[in-house]
Amino acid sequence: MLFGKKQEITNTETTVYARAKINLTLDVTGKREDGYHTVKMVMQSVALHDEVRVVVTHGEKKPRGIVVRCNLPYLPVDERNLAYRAAELFYESTGILLETCEIHIEKRIPVAAGLAGGSADAAAVLRALASLHAAGLTDEELCAMGLKLGADVPFCLRGGTMLAEGIGEELSALPAMPHCWVVLCKPPFAVSTKEVYQAIDAVDIRQRPDTAGMLKALDKGDFAGVCRRLSNVMELVTAAKRRQIGEIKEFLAENGANGTLMSGSGPTVYGLFSDEGRAKTAAKMLGRRFADTFLTETV
Known part of the structure; x- marks a missing residue:
């Protein structure tokens, strides 16, 4: 034969769910030299x-x-996309030969919402590539890789109920939160996490989250105790500039939510519901005003 055998083209694929996160508590404890x-x-x-x-x-x-x-x-699909950078980092870190890696993202988590959607996508890509290439990476190694992409990526790799310290990378598993229904509502504006962090330095924080109390409530499976201790110091910055944060919280509380809070740096607000029917009704009513309203549950 004058020509060798035609090289076979092979595809392997997997699909990963990139789950959103909410903050039950969020306290800013200091600022590093960097x-x-x-x-x-x-x-x-x-x-x-x-x-x-x-x-x-x-x-x-x-x-x-x-x-x-x-x-x-409208979302970038180049180096500006965290999922792209996750794939790039995976191949650079492992030395595995990159030929063609296609990443298809079906977005459901609102963008720039305080729900770690971009970090979740990056974590999903790392998980998928580690599996497809049988890379043999431990969770610790994946989390170390993820931290280079963003402080929320290690949590998104592990999921569940976690205490996060440091810049978010020091994770401790906690007893699972009692199952409940969650109504998420993102008002129609974005919030810059960087700007909120910069502004928090000048805020007089008189009441900080009772993290110890939250841990005790989780340990006891005390849903009411969890709801009483929902607290996020970032609200002091974002809610002061955007009245919709307080309005959404008030609406959720008046319509059956056991507890309400802004997640992350915002602007998404959520309500925790023990009653599925009330959660569905609240989500339907809120959805008439805010398109990015979702009924979901803890996992």
Whole structure:
């Protein structure tokens, strides 16, 4: 034969759910010399998720490198996308040969909402690639890789109910939060996390989250105790500038929520409900005013 056997093209793929997170507590405890703020916070995964499908192709004549596709046309699909950077970091860190890696993101988590949607997508890509390439990475190694992308990525890799300290990377597993329904509402504006952190330095924080009390409530499976201790110092900054934060919290409380809080740096506000029917009704009513309103649950 004058020509060798045609190289076979092979595809392997997997789909990972990239789950949103909410903060049950968030306290800013200090500021490091490098400018990063230290935090102490309790985070919780919820069922609302992006769907991240990763396809790895071998044997193409012209490998295409990293290709990101998303159902939202306004989101970047190059190096500005954290999922893209996650794939880039994975191949650089492991030394595995990159041929073609396609990442398909079906976004459901609101963007720039305080729900760690971008971090969740990045974590999903790391999980998917570690599995597809049988890289043999431990959770600790994946989390160390994820931390290079952002402080929320290690939590998104692990999920559940966690205490986060340091800049968010020091994670301790906690007893699972009692199951409840969660109504999420993102008002129609974005919040800059960087600007909120900068502003928090000048705020007189008179009442900080009772993190110890929250841990005790979780340990006892005390849902009412969890709801009483919901607290986020970032609200002092964001809610002062945006009255909708307080209005949404008030609406949720008046319509059956056992507890309400802003998540992360905002602007998403959530309500915890023990009663599914009340949660559905509140979500339906709130959704008439705010398009980004979701009914979900803790996981």
